[in-house]
Amino acid sequence: MKTNEKRSDCPISSSLDIFGDKWSLLIVRDLMLHKTRTYGDFTKAKEKIATNILANRLQALEEQGIIIKSPYPDNKVRGLYKLSEKGVDLIPAVIEIALWGNNHLSDTDESSPFIEEVKKNKVKFLKKIMDKLMANDAA
Amino acid sequence: MKTNEKRSDCPISSSLDIFGDKWSLLIVRDLMLHKTRTYGDFTKAKEKIATNILANRLQALEEQGIIIKSPYPDNKVRGLYKLSEKGVDLIPAVIEIALWGNNHLSDTDESSPFIEEVKKNKVKFLKKIMDKLMANDAA
DNA sequence: ATTTAAACTTGCAAATTGCAAGTGCAAAAT
DNA sequence: ATTTTGCACTTGCAATTTGCAAGTTTAAAT
Numbered sequence: 001m002k003t004n005e006k007r008s009d010c011p012i013s014s015s016l017d018i019f020g021d022k023w024s025l026l027i028v029r030d031l032m033l034h035k036t037r038t039y040g041d042f043t044k045a046k047e048k049i050a051t052n053i054l055a056n057r058l059q060a061l062e063e064q065g066i067i068i069k070s071p072y073p074d075n076k077v078r079g080l081y082k083l084s085e086k087g088v089d090l091i092p093a094v095i096e097i098a099l100w101g102n103n104h105l106s107d108t109d110e111s112s113p114f115i116e117e118v119k120k121n122k123v124k125f126l127k128k129i130m131d132k133l134m135a136n137d138a139a
Numbered sequence: 140m141k142t143n144e145k146r147s148d149c150p151i152s153s154s155l156d157i158f159g160d161k162w163s164l165l166i167v168r169d170l171m172l173h174k175t176r177t178y179g180d181f182t183k184a185k186e187k188i189a190t191n192i193l194a195n196r197l198q199a200l201e202e203q204g205i206i207i208k209s210p211y212p213d214n215k216v217r218g219l220y221k222l223s224e225k226g227v228d229l230i231p232a233v234i235e236i237a238l239w240g241n242n243h244l245s246d247t248d249e250s251s252p253f254i255e256e257v258k259k260n261k262v263k264f265l266k267k268i269m270d271k272l273m274a275n276d277a278a
Numbered sequence: 279a280t281t282t283a284a285a286c287t288t289g290c291a292a293a294t295t296g297c298a299a300g301t302g303c304a305a306a307a308t
Numbered sequence: 309a310t311t312t313t314g315c316a317c318t319t320g321c322a323a324t325t326t327g328c329a330a331g332t333t334t335a336a337a338t
Contacts, residue, residue, distance in 0.1 A: 006246070007161075007187070008248075009246055009247055009248040010165075010168075010185070010186070010247070010251065011236075011237045011238075011239075011240030011241040011247040011248065011251060011254065012164065012165065012168050012233060012236055012237045012240060013186050014240050014246075014247050015236045015237070015240035016161045016236070017161065018244075020159070020160060021159060021160065021161075022146075022159040022160075022295095023155075023159075025151065026151065026152055026155065029149075029151050038316085039315075039316050039317075040315060040316075046146075046147040047146040047149070048146070049296095050295075050296050050297065050298095051316085051317070051318085052295085052296080052297090052317085052318070053294095053295065053296075054317090055316080055317055055318080056294095075305080075315095076303085076304060076305090077302095077303065077304050077305075077314090077315060078304095078315070078316075079316080086243050089239055089242065089243065090239055092235045092239075093232060093235035093236045093239055094151060095235075096231045096232035096234075096235050097151055097154045097155070097232045098150045098154070099231075100150075100154055100231075100232055101149075101150030101154035102150040103228065104225050105153045105154065105157075107145070107153075108149070108150040108153050109147075109148040109150065112149060112150060115150065177284080177285085178284075178286075179283090179284060179285075182285095188327095189326075189327050189328065189329095190285080190286070190287085191286085191287070191288080191326085191328090192325095192327075193286090194285080194286055195325095214284095214335080214336080215334080215336090216284060216285065216286095216333095216334060216336080217284070217285075217335095218285080
């Protein structure tokens with residue numbers, strides 16, 4: 001990946017410096033919907049990310065404090081990835097992107113695990129999913 | 140740019156297929172804050188986009204129906220770019236990205252022309268900016 | 279008619295992506 | 309106890325994309 005050079009002080013530009021690519025927010029999506037994931041779980045997502053890109057993005061997101069890697073119980077090889085609070089705060093943006101895609105792009109999965117729920121009540125959904133993710137933090 | 144291949148039917152993934160890069164949403168940002176722009180205006184933005192990338196992105200966004208290029212009054216060389224309705228609908232996502240950047244990234248411009256206003260009342264800001272952009276459509 | 283200027287194009291080097299194998303190490307199986 | 313399996317990455321390399329610096333084109337101004 002590239003050096004952490006900011007193109008400007010604009011918050012949008014600086015955000016895109018971090019996750020402005022085709023993969024980073026998909027990793028956030030998977031963590032948002034499943035709360036924790038192993039490396040192998042990510043490779044099983046339907047977009048089929050290459051393993052070198054995955055390793056690179058996981059490291060970058062961890063360095064940025066967006067995700068947290070913790071040890072897998074009773075296993076020295078595996079790691080367990082989850083969203084940090086900074087990562088959880090990305091969920092509203094991800095939701096808006098999902099809504100836009102669902103409204104304006106053809107052939108997007110209407111039966112997506114959460115789109116319907118989001119459309120019904122965005123705030124309620126947000127609260128619910130955040131609660132679920134945070135509950136996990138007690139561990 | 141690449142072929143319009145979708146990696147999956149996920150609305151997030153499909154959205155990122157279109158604007159998942161470091162520049163596309165900055166073009167949307169500039170149109171969102173200034174309602175119309177010429178090619179040259181974009182090159183003057185502080186992030187200093189290369190002209191070939193700009194031309195490429197403008198074309199891609201136009202092909203996707205996110206921006207509209209119309210002729211500049213009494214000028215056959217210039218064009219005037221503006222957001223389509225599909226593009227205007229991206230504003231909520233851009234706002235969430237801006238808020239995240241402003242909350243979590245250091246050295247982002249607090250005095251950004253709109254951040255303060257968004258923070259005060261997001262819905263009100265959204266309405267205001269959309270009204271402004273739509274008023275322009277009467278022309 | 280000549281100059282200026284804005285809107286792209288083009289050529290090329292550098293960085294990033296994506297694919298296909300490989301490596302290393304711990305856990306499970308024998 | 310030794311082998312085998314499986315998961316988490318690495319590595320090598322070709323293909324694509326990015327970024328920089330110059331063009332080129334066409335219309336507007338002088």
